[in-house]
Amino acid sequence: MAQHTVESVDTAAHRVTLALEVGMYPIEVLYGAAYVFIDRCFVLLDKDEGQSKGGRYLVHLRGKTDFSEKELLDLSGEFGNELLSQALRRKIVKQNQKIIEEITTQAIAGAAGGTLPTDFLDSSDDGMDFLDDPLGIAVPWEDKFKKKSAEQP
Amino acid sequence: MQVSDVISLGRVKADFAMPFNHRVVGQHYLVTNDLGDHLFLTPDELRRLSEGATVPGDGLYERLTAANLIAAKVDVKAQADRWKRKHQYLFYGPTLHAFVLTHRCNHGCQYCHSSIVGMDRTDTDMSIETAERAVDLVFQTTSPGVNIEFQGGEPLANWDVLQHIVEYARQKNALAGKTLSFSLVTNLSLMDDDKLDYLIDRKVQLCTSLDGPEDLHNKIRIYKDGNAHASVVGWMKKINQRYKDMGLDPNLYRVEALPTITKPGLTRWKDIVDQYVEVGCKAIFLRKLDPFGFASRSYKTLGYSMDEFLEFYANAAEYILELNKNGVQVMERHAALMLAKILTDQEPNYLDLRSPGGACVGQIGYAPDGSIYSSDEGRFVASMGDEMFKIGTVNDTYHHLMTNAQTRAMVMAGLNDGQPDCVNCVYKPWCGQQVEYNYKTQGSLQGRMRDSVWCKKHKRVFDWLMARVERADPEEMKIFERWTSTRVLDHYLQDRSALGDNAE
Numbered sequence: 001m002a003q004h005t006v007e008s009v010d011t012a013a014h015r016v017t018l019a020l021e022v023g024m025y026p027i028e029v030l031y032g033a034a035y036v037f038i039d040r041c042f043v044l045l046d047k048d049e050g051q052s053k054g055g056r057y058l059v060h061l062r063g064k065t066d067f068s069e070k071e072l073l074d075l076s077g078e079f080g081n082e083l084l085s086q087a088l089r090r091k092i093v094k095q096n097q098k099i100i101e102e103i104t105t106q107a108i109a110g111a112a113g114g115t116l117p118t119d120f121l122d123s124s125d126d127g128m129d130f131l132d133d134p135l136g137i138a139v140p141w142e143d144k145f146k147k148k149s150a151e152q153p
Numbered sequence: 154m155q156v157s158d159v160i161s162l163g164r165v166k167a168d169f170a171m172p173f174n175h176r177v178v179g180q181h182y183l184v185t186n187d188l189g190d191h192l193f194l195t196p197d198e199l200r201r202l203s204e205g206a207t208v209p210g211d212g213l214y215e216r217l218t219a220a221n222l223i224a225a226k227v228d229v230k231a232q233a234d235r236w237k238r239k240h241q242y243l244f245y246g247p248t249l250h251a252f253v254l255t256h257r258c259n260h261g262c263q264y265c266h267s268s269i270v271g272m273d274r275t276d277t278d279m280s281i282e283t284a285e286r287a288v289d290l291v292f293q294t295t296s297p298g299v300n301i302e303f304q305g306g307e308p309l310a311n312w313d314v315l316q317h318i319v320e321y322a323r324q325k326n327a328l329a330g331k332t333l334s335f336s337l338v339t340n341l342s343l344m345d346d347d348k349l350d351y352l353i354d355r356k357v358q359l360c361t362s363l364d365g366p367e368d369l370h371n372k373i374r375i376y377k378d379g380n381a382h383a384s385v386v387g388w389m390k391k392i393n394q395r396y397k398d399m400g401l402d403p404n405l406y407r408v409e410a411l412p413t414i415t416k417p418g419l420t421r422w423k424d425i426v427d428q429y430v431e432v433g434c435k436a437i438f439l440r441k442l443d444p445f446g447f448a449s450r451s452y453k454t455l456g457y458s459m460d461e462f463l464e465f466y467a468n469a470a471e472y473i474l475e476l477n478k479n480g481v482q483v484m485e486r487h488a489a490l491m492l493a494k495i496l497t498d499q500e501p502n503y504l505d506l507r508s509p510g511g512a513c514v515g516q517i518g519y520a521p522d523g524s525i526y527s528s529d530e531g532r533f534v535a536s537m538g539d540e541m542f543k544i545g546t547v548n549d550t551y552h553h554l555m556t557n558a559q560t561r562a563m564v565m566a567g568l569n570d571g572q573p574d575c576v577n578c579v580y581k582p583w584c585g586q587q588v589e590y591n592y593k594t595q596g597s598l599q600g601r602m603r604d605s606v607w608c609k610k611h612k613r614v615f616d617w618l619m620a621r622v623e624r625a626d627p628e629e630m631k632i633f634e635r636w637t638s639t640r641v642l643d644h645y646l647q648d649r650s651a652l653g654d655n656a657e
Contacts, residue, residue, distance in 0.1 A: 082601065085573060089599060100568055100571050110514070112295070
């Protein structure tokens with residue numbers, strides 16, 4: 001499957017629906033990309049369990065103003081670009097995490113006068129990666145629910 | 154020129170070269186490292202760098218060594234110190250403090266970035282109480298230098314508060330001992346002799362907008378009470394003459410002006426530059442229309458593509474270079490800032506070309522109601538109804554403003570090291586981003602550089618500049634080097650022991 005596909009375009013409703021395979025992008029990337037569009041569109045994220053092995057995410061973008069068919073298709077293309085950009089940035093930020101944190105800390109400490117809150121940048125000695133998710137906040141509820149259902153006799 | 158034709162991954166000697174980025178410029182590969190060193194290499198020289206196929210005495214080895222591109226030859230301690238010097242801005246807080254004294258304005262400029270109101274709306278003026286609280290915050294910055302910039306609306310419309318801020322800040326500085334300066338961004342239409350006497354006496358630097366010849370300027374900068382162009386040019390000449398009469402060097406001391414380039418100006422690059430030379434300007438900052446304020450609404454009539462702007466820019470910049478060859482000393486400011494970073498070890502601390510960008514830790518903006526924004530652009534976004542960049546108010550502590558979650562997010566988002574494209578870009582050591590621009594144009598603080606107008610503009614201006622540097626003859630290099638020489642404008646610095654007239 002391609003990165004994402006246009007599932008449907010409804011010009012009367014100024015809506016385009018995209019589909020992407022679960023697992024193609026981390027869920028945070030999907031959230032991040034979707035968020036970028038909320039000033040122009042009403043965004044609904046959904047999941048289609050049926051067609052492929054892991055299911056598909058469906059992204060419904062409905063324009064807040066009138067969108068032509070071409071504009072709706074452009075919107076879907078831009079969404080794909082945003083997904084890729086967010087995913088790559090996530091990787092780069094992880095790779096460069098140390099230097100990013102050190103420069104940021106220095107810039108803020110330099111500006112603030114050298115005294116920072118103890119929880120600054122959440123860099124307390126908990127041995128955690130900043131992308132770690134110990135509370136499972138980023139885990140889709142569908143996955144949590146499925147797990148519990150599977151455990152039940 | 155495909156890099157895959159030059160570099161064979163199987164033959165790369167990974168530990169030979171310092172990490173570098175490259176890009177084809179003219180007939181060469183431009184190569185840079187994170188320290189900002191650069192070299193133009195032929196394809197074969199790039200191959201030899203990647204394979205470590207160069208030895209002392211072959212010329213290339215010496216050039217690579219001088220440019221800190223051979224890992225084993227880098228003096229780590231010296232280069233770490235150099236990196237620190239070039240990133241001195243990381244070690245102190247905001248230097249630029251933009252005070253919006255009022256939203257009132259008597260002009261109706263079609264592209265105005267601020268939210269302006271009629272001259273009767275005195276309720277949009279900054280009060281003395283708010284002004285004093287803001288000045289109190291200014292003096293808490295860890296920066297040894299402070300510039301208080303008066304903006305609007307038209308800041309001269311709130312003259313009493315402007316004067317009060319000058320006196321109050323001078324008084325505070327008697328204790329603080331900072332390098333303090335003031336600047337006033339004005340359309341000059343409310344200027345009179347008394348105000349000018351005061352501003353000159355208090356060494357307030359004057360900056361204005363001049364979009365070009367009369368027809369062009371007046372078409373965009375609408376002033377119903379008179380001829381906007383005649384007013385601004387008349388005052389510029391008068392003020393420049395006052396500086397001259399005071400014995401100040403006219404090459405350094407004059408009214409600074411900025412044009413905003415609009416669609417009608419795209420073909421008028423020669424007229425615009427000539428106008429600046431005619432009024433005695435030594436620098437012209439060819440500023441692209443921003444997507445803020447009225448400009449976002451009038452973009453259909455005033456806007457243009459980035460390609461159109463870059464064609465304009467190259468024409469104007471070539472013309473400026475030609476004028477210099479004919480003995481007329483005038484520079485393009487954007488090119489000059491870039492050249493200072495490219496050709497010297499100076500860091501001009503230009504907030505749009507640094508990493509992290511200037512939001513919050515390089516500048517802050519104070520609105521008349523006491524709201525504080527990440528920058529001038531942050532308050533432009535607010536004027537469009539979006540308070541995304543409000544980091545607090547004058548009632549907050551300075552420490553809170555510098556360490557709160559928004560500030561931290563903006564600093565992190567404004568780092569080149571976290572951006573796809575930027576991390577691999579040959580211009581990375583000299584470039585920067587503006588989170589407000591990213592947000593306004595692409596919906597997130599980080600944006601997407603690959604299809605960002607901001608990135609395209611900077612990349613292409615760097616391309617033009619580096620292509621000119623690559624093929625520059627000695628006369629042209631001398632001109633470029635002259636553009637990078639900076640002299641401190643001592644006259645505008647306040648005497649550290651000066652007390653305002655109202656000091657006790």
